[in-house]
Amino acid sequence: MTEPQFHAGFVSLVGRPNAGKSTLTNALVGSKVAITSAKPQTTRHTIRGIVHREDSQLILVDTPGLHRPRTLLGKRLNELVADTLAEVDAVGFCLPANEAIGPGDRYIAAQLAALKRTPVIALVTKTDLVDRAALARQLMSVTALGNEVLGEAGWADVVPVSAADGFQVDTVADVLVGHMPVSPPLYPDGELTDEPEAVMVAELVREAALEGVRDELPHSLAVVVEEIVPREGRSDENPLLDVRVNLYVERSSQKAIIIGRGGSRLRDVGTTARRGIEALLGTKVYLDLHVKIAKDWQRDPKQLVKLGF
Numbered sequence: 001m002t003e004p005q006f007h008a009g010f011v012s013l014v015g016r017p018n019a020g021k022s023t024l025t026n027a028l029v030g031s032k033v034a035i036t037s038a039k040p041q042t043t044r045h046t047i048r049g050i051v052h053r054e055d056s057q058l059i060l061v062d063t064p065g066l067h068r069p070r071t072l073l074g075k076r077l078n079e080l081v082a083d084t085l086a087e088v089d090a091v092g093f094c095l096p097a098n099e100a101i102g103p104g105d106r107y108i109a110a111q112l113a114a115l116k117r118t119p120v121i122a123l124v125t126k127t128d129l130v131d132r133a134a135l136a137r138q139l140m141s142v143t144a145l146g147n148e149v150l151g152e153a154g155w156a157d158v159v160p161v162s163a164a165d166g167f168q169v170d171t172v173a174d175v176l177v178g179h180m181p182v183s184p185p186l187y188p189d190g191e192l193t194d195e196p197e198a199v200m201v202a203e204l205v206r207e208a209a210l211e212g213v214r215d216e217l218p219h220s221l222a223v224v225v226e227e228i229v230p231r232e233g234r235s236d237e238n239p240l241l242d243v244r245v246n247l248y249v250e251r252s253s254q255k256a257i258i259i260g261r262g263g264s265r266l267r268d269v270g271t272t273a274r275r276g277i278e279a280l281l282g283t284k285v286y287l288d289l290h291v292k293i294a295k296d297w298q299r300d301p302k303q304l305v306k307l308g309f
């Protein structure tokens with residue numbers, strides 16, 4: 001008997017302003033908080049929310065670049081968007097059902113067409129605002145746009161959805177999960193995900209730990225924030241937070257990569273992450289990093305429990 005495999009990965013919802021990205025993010029994530037404030041510039045992708053399911057996990061991230069097209073020009077912008085979007089496993093392109101496809105949508109569609117490898121799912125949002133006939137027409141226009149920019153194959157999928165009344169929100173999650181790679185959960189479920197700060201801290205550590213070694217440690221790194229506690233005996237004017245974080249890898253060779261010769265790399269990781277965390281939390285931080293091997297943790301349910309998955 002084979003166990004059903006877990007799927008996890010990163011999704012970026014894109015679309016022009018007002019297309020319904022944030023509202024859909026919140027609907028997908030449910031009661032779990034979507035992080036909308038405190039965006040440290042150090043992370044390429046800001047996590048907006050995490051969808052935890054029994055068999056899968058979707059990490060919804062922001063993609064810089066598409067949001068500020070006017071501050072960058074031509075090739076540079078194309079490169080930035082392509083770079084950042086190439087790191088996600090799927091893109092959800094939001095197009096409102098109640099507005100004709102405009103130049104803003106076409107602009108983004110053209111950017112997305114340059115992503116050769118990443119599947120793009122067209123999400124026709126706000127379906128509650130239109131009747132069935134208008135929705136059918138919009139679905140056809142959106143499909144035609146896909147064929148225009150991507151050729152015959154078109155969008156990987158076209159899914160109508162309403163975040164307002166919940167229509168097809170689960171279907172959107174199903175379709176996105178269908179494009180996620182086989183992977184262990186990338187973030188722990190549970191209370192931590194309700195704490196934007198802990199999620200952000202984990203993300204900062206993860207980013208710092210992967211910097212420059214992404215090829216060697218693609219997805220085999222789990223970051224668990226064990227605790228964030230104020231140091232006792234410090235005055236209110238000069239507080240210090242103790243932040244204890246465990247990094248779990250699968251093999252000793254990966255542990256060696258993270259730690260580096262004589263611990264040099266781990267010190268750099270700590271320094272970089274600490275700066276980001278201090279900027280995020282606005283106080284001095286003592287960051288305590290531990291690298292541990294969770295052997296075959298993708299397959300061993302006991303380990304998963306220990307890691308809080």
Ligand SMILES: Nc1nc2c(ncn2[C@@H]2O[C@H](COP(=O)(O)OP(=O)(O)OP(=O)(O)O)[C@@H](O)[C@H]2O)c(=O)[nH]1
Nearest residue numbers: 016017018019020021022023024126129162163164
């Ligand atoms: N009726 C209806 N309104 C929606 C739906 N989704 C979003 N809206 C409304 O559309 C507006 C824009 O939604 P947002 O989710 O903020 O759009 P966004 O794409 O995140 O916008 P930016 O942050 O500007 O990029 C808000 O007023 C929402 O309340 C929906 O499914 N139905």
